[in-house]
Amino acid sequence: MGSMQLTTTTRQVQTLSPRLQRAVQLLQMSSLDFAQMVREKIDENPFLEEEEDSDTAPPAAAETASDTESYPEGEAGDDRDIWLSERGPGKQQSDDEHASAIDLAASRTTLAMHLHGQLNLMALGERDLCLARAIIESLDDDGYLRIALDEVIDRRQLSPAPQPAELMIALRLVQSLEPAGIAARSVGECLALQCPRIADSGTRALALRIVEDHLEALAARDVAGLAKALRQPAARVQEAIAAVRRLNPRPGWSVGNARIDYIVPDVTVRRVRGRWCAQLNPAVVPRVRLNRVYAELFQRHRRSGHEPLVDHLQEARWTVRNIEQRFATILDVAQAIIRKQELFLEYGAMAMKPLVLREIADEIGVHESTVSRVTNNKYMATPLGVFELKHFFSRPMISASGKACSATAIRELIGDIIAGESPAQPLSDGDITRQLAAQGLLVARRTVTKYRQLLRIEPVARRRRCA
Structure with a gap:
């Protein structure tokens, strides 16, 4: 018969505190996401503020103040002096004066807006206009209609329900809009819609046959096979292929292009006195500090029931420290990479040395997983171009x-x-x-x-x- 007994064992388990887990997540963020997170913190935390473009930043006096420190009421008269000392002549500018170039930029015209604008100039009935608009709203960013035509519009929205012939008329109407090739259901149809733009009639007819019946041979650049199938000289086929390749297989890109995300490097590398040196890009380092005025006023007048503000103050201090630690770690990793890959900077990719994460981790004294997070979505600008930090690692x-x-x-x-x-x-x-x-x-x-x-x-x- 089995017996039941209680035993006590001791073991060590490594766990991360919620705050440390958050710090790890922030370290892995790209600079764009991190800057957005910091901006949200500034907006929601009264103890955080963005530094002004000034050579002398006021010290964060509240950093050394005790959370339980109190002052006699007689010193409350100094609050006005504290407040006014932080107010410069330009602190109460209007919102318009702080508007950035992005705020003043014109809004982007999308492909759908471009096509709807052309429809507005046509004398169409309400039913035809509804069908055409439904097709436009179903186009993808490339300008293609990727779904079945009978699924474009909910049949319950129109009475009587649209017939296939009506949908086809609406499709041809949208396909007649600019840019040419819009609302095609395949690459072949897209190119065929643009073939009328080819000036030479003979080349135009031959190009149309190629895109309608021999698209695979066109993709394979099989000139000999096309010449045999079309019974045309190879020179003529070459001219037709060249004309087709001047067409746009993604007409949607010509209007309302998707926003281009330019890479802003986190670190820049340049030669200084014969040595390669890395430095942080000031554009990606948030200029954030503890709001000394609010922190000191809160310390002077702190009373029970202010726990939310206490949490805000602690969070503000942690955010400032985390920003410093994040970018210090990025710089340490970047400098270690440069020391390992100097030949790459001198001679290019052919001189890239094998490098693994553990080598960098051992050199700067951090865990290998930390290096992995630092190199994720972080970029380095070198004389040879902008590279992700992971680019410098290869087995x-x-x-x-x-x-x-x-x-x-x-x-x-x-x-x-x-x-x-x-x-x-x-x-x-x-x-x-x-x-x-x-x-x-x-x-x-x-x-x-x-x-x-x-x-x-x-x-x-x-x-x-x-x-």
Whole structure:
């Protein structure tokens, strides 16, 4: 018969406090997301303020004040002096005076707005206008109609329900709008809608046949196959293909382009007195400080029932410290990367050394996971371009001589080999593998294929050009 007993064991378990977990999350954020988070903190926390563009920032006196410190009531008369000492001549400007260039910029015209504006100039009945507008609202960013035509509009919205012929008329109406090729249901239809723009009638007719019946051969650039199928000279087919390639397969991009997110580097690298040095980009470092006035007034008049303000004050102090710690860690990681990859800065990607996260973690004295978070969505501006910090890490690949070579360098070498190939006789992935082996680099063919795809280089059949 089994017996029941109580035992006591002791063990150590590593756990993260909620505040430390939050700090880890903030470290992983991109600078854009982090700046937005800081802006939200400033808006909701009365003890945080954005620093003015001044050479001398007032000290955060409340940082050293005790949360339980009290003052005699006679000192309350100093509150006015404290308040006025922080008010400069330009502190009460109107909102208009603080408007930024972004606030004053014109709003972006979307593709739907552009098309609706053209419909407004047409004499259409209410039913036709409703169908055309429904089709416009169903287009994607590329300008395509990706859903079935009979699913564009809820049949309950119109009485009687729209017939297929009515929907087709509405579709042709939208397709007649600018830009040409809009509201197509396939790439072939999009290009066919733009073929009337080709000036030469013979080239126009041949291009239309190609996009309607031989789109796969066009994508493969099979000039010989197209010439045989169309029974046309190769020169004529080449002219038609060139005309088709001048068309726009994504007409929606020409109007109301999606907002372009420019990369703002977190760190900039430049040579100073013969050495490569990293420095933080001031544009991504939030200029935030503890509001000394509010903090000191709160300390003077703190009473029971002010727990929410106590939490705000503690949160404000933690936010300021976290900003300093975040960017100090980013700078430490960036400087360690530079020390490891000086040859890359000197000679380019071919000189990239193998590098793993643990090497940087050991050098700056942090955990490997911290380096992983720091390198996520952080960018470094170098004389060779702007790179994500993760770009400088690549696993080692052993050459025939036993020396380690970085995967980044091999990928760059593959790009150089393809760039020097003959257009009439491009190299297959197997050919590239053999060339690498001849240079002492033992790389599998599937690895060459993967690196070629990462370089966005087409396979050999699509790179072949006729002489």
